[in-house]
Amino acid sequence: MISAYTGTQIRAAEQPLLAAGMGAVLMQRASYGLANAVVHELRARGRRLYGASVAVLAGKGNNGGDGLFAASFLAARGMRTTAVLTGDAAHPEALAAFERAGGRVHVLTEANAGELAAHVAGADVVLDAILGTGAQGGLRGAAAALVSGLSNELPGLVVACDIPSGVDADTGEAHAPVLSADLTVTFGAAKAGLLADPGADHAGRVQVVPIGIEEHLPWPSLRRLEPADLGRLLPRPGRRSHKYSRGVLGVVAGSEDYPGAAVLACRGALSAGAGMVRYLGPPAVADLVRQSCPEVVCSTGSVADNRVQAWLVGSGMGPGDSEQLQRARDAVESGLPVIADAGALPALPDVLAPQVVLTPHAGELAALLDRLGADYDRSAVEANTLGAVRQAAVLTEATVLLKGPSTLVASPFQDFYSQADGTPWLATAGSGDVLAGIIGALLAQVGSDVGRFRNAGIDPDERWAAIAALGASLHGRAGTAAAEGGPFTAGRIADAVPAVWGRLAG
Ligand SMILES: NC(=O)C1=CN([C@@H]2O[C@H](COP(=O)(O)OP(=O)(O)OC[C@H]3O[C@@H](n4cnc5c(N)ncnc54)[C@H](OP(=O)(O)O)[C@@H]3O)[C@@H](O)[C@H]2O)[C@@H](O)CC1
Numbered sequence: 044m045i046s047a048y049t050g051t052q053i054r055a056a057e058q059p060l061l062a063a064g065m066g067a068v069l070m071q072r073a074s075y076g077l078a079n080a081v082v083h084e085l086r087a088r089g090r091r092l093y094g095a096s097v098a099v100l101a102g103k104g105n106n107g108g109d110g111l112f113a114a115s116f117l118a119a120r121g122m123r124t125t126a127v128l129t130g131d132a133a134h135p136e137a138l139a140a141f142e143r144a145g146g147r148v149h150v151l152t153e154a155n156a157g158e159l160a161a162h163v164a165g166a167d168v169v170l171d172a173i174l175g176t177g178a179q180g181g182l183r184g185a186a187a188a189l190v191s192g193l194s195n196e197l198p199g200l201v202v203a204c205d206i207p208s209g210v211d212a213d214t215g216e217a218h219a220p221v222l223s224a225d226l227t228v229t230f231g232a233a234k235a236g237l238l239a240d241p242g243a244d245h246a247g248r249v250q251v252v253p254i255g256i257e258e259h260l261p262w263p264s265l266r267r268l269e270p271a272d273l274g275r276l277l278p279r280p281g282r283r284s285h286k287y288s289r290g291v292l293g294v295v296a297g298s299e300d301y302p303g304a305a306v307l308a309c310r311g312a313l314s315a316g317a318g319m320v321r322y323l324g325p326p327a328v329a330d331l332v333r334q335s336c337p338e339v340v341c342s343t344g345s346v347a348d349n350r351v352q353a354w355l356v357g358s359g360m361g362p363g364d365s366e367q368l369q370r371a372r373d374a375v376e377s378g379l380p381v382i383a384d385a386g387a388l389p390a391l392p393d394v395l396a397p398q399v400v401l402t403p404h405a406g407e408l409a410a411l412l413d414r415l416g417a418d419y420d421r422s423a424v425e426a427n428t429l430g431a432v433r434q435a436a437v438l439t440e441a442t443v444l445l446k447g448p449s450t451l452v453a454s455p456f457q458d459f460y461s462q463a464d465g466t467p468w469l470a471t472a473g474s475g476d477v478l479a480g481i482i483g484a485l486l487a488q489v490g491s492d493v494g495r496f497r498n499a500g501i502d503p504d505e506r507w508a509a510i511a512a513l514g515a516s517l518h519g520r521a522g523t524a525a526a527e528g529g530p531f532t533a534g535r536i537a538d539a540v541p542a543v544w545g546r547l548a549g
């Protein structure tokens with residue numbers, strides 16, 4: 044499990060060590076780790092170190108100090124180093140070390156920002172060490188002009204020191220301009236803002252350098268399930284399992300306009316291990332489901348008439364599908380775990396419960412928040428995904444999963460997950476229906492298996508968020524497997540799930 048923290052939590056964890064006079068030691072560990080990461084990355088790219096050029100953009104604080112010390116380590120490996128000092132001062136010891144190692148120093152002004160941008164753009168490595176966890180807001184003045192003058196597609200390797208300057212370490216909000224990195228080397232532990240969009244868009248690959256603060260870290264503000272966690276959480280049937288004991292998912296999805304959504308949701312559920320899938324919906328849709336997935340049992344009648352362990356509601360449903368929407372409300376009313384998607388989102392009561400998992404995309408989340416009186420539109424959600432998903436979970440008291448390149452899950456108790464295991468090719472019609480099916484199948488199988496979560500270090504009350512994160516990860520990994528570097532249709536995601544599951548559970 045990757046644990047991520049706010050900048051404030053990291054700074055608090057550093058305090059006991061700073062009080063013990065270890066500030067310089069922490070900075071040496073951080074900058075040495077940063078330099079090593081650069082060396083490793085250049086080697087991985089088949090680049091020579093000796094003679095390669097490094098430009099470090101160094102702010103006035105400790106982040107700039109890290110960058111300057113790292114550059115002095117790189118100079119010792121034969122690299123040519125230049126520093127652009129962006130503030131009215133620089134970390135004195137780090138600057139002295141940089142100069143001793145033979146680095147050239149430029150002081151940034153409004154007048155030379157363009158010229159220095161051209162110089163920096165030609166470097167083999169650009170180290171962004173302007174702002175770190177001590178920043179208030181984004182780049183200003185000449186530093187903003189310098190970064191605006193750099194294309195976001197620099198030919199060299201761009202490495203962010205701790206966090207891309209201008210990204211909020213707590214929330215992932217990005218104050219433009221931000222120099223997008225290929226690699227972010229972050230100190231002590233991952234910052235939450237690196238795992239939530241739009242911060243994650245700018246961070247590139249994230250590498251953590253331990254600096255000795257680990258024992259002082261509190262409960263993480265955000266987590267990411269890794270393969271070992273996924274393997275532990277995925278259920279395996281016992282010798283005496285039967286289809287009912289493995290978990291039955293009821294699916295209330297599809298409409299005459301969107302019958303395919305019901306098929307894709309069922310295919311997602313079947314691929315993710317549901318012992319049985321029962322479909323409830325219009326006869327024409329049921330016929331298509333039967334033809335496409337003969338394993339599905341199509342039932343008629345009400346939610347109460349059908350015995351299941353969890354419900355999936357809403358995929359492919361619209362505001363006019365009154366009978367289906369009533370079933371969706373009944374499913375929520377039943378107290379069973381429910382995954383509610385798409386058309387169900389505007390039709391459910393405002394206040395729900397933790398075992399109800401809502402799966403909006405950014406536009407749907409904005410509409411939900413707007414309905415609940417919070418002032419969000421789609422772009423506001425996209426600018427602060429973590430804040431928006433947190434607020435939605437607080438207001439609805441449900442578990443909320445926001446789909447995106449970094450899929451975020453918030454529990455109403457303020458536990459957060461971020462999964463980014465997918466591929467941009469997953470942005471295809473029907474992909475969300477398959478995701479709903481996968482999460483529905485998982486809710487049906489492990490929703491009542493409290494011990495499974497406790498053993499994996501997850502508070503059983505928070506298991507709904509973990510199940511949603513597990514589903515998002517399976518979906519992302521299945522999409523990556525289906526892509527083979529090119530496009531695919533949503534049904535292929537479902538087809539890829541069993542093999543991905545097998546590898547994880549292996
Ligand atoms: N603590 C430790 O021991 C360790 C810390 N480490 C490293 O230190 C980093 C945190 O360092 P930090 O606290 O010095 O803050 P940092 O982000 O470098 O600089 C901000 C400075 O710039 C200013 N400033 C603020 N906002 C601004 C803006 N928008 N535009 C322009 N200027 C702005 C503000 O000064 P002010 O304006 O208040 O005078 C402030 O002094 C952390 O990310 C990690 O890299 C590691 O080495 C491990 C050990």
Ligand SMILES: [K+]
Pocket residue numbers: 106171172173174175203204205206207208
């Ligand atoms: K930085």
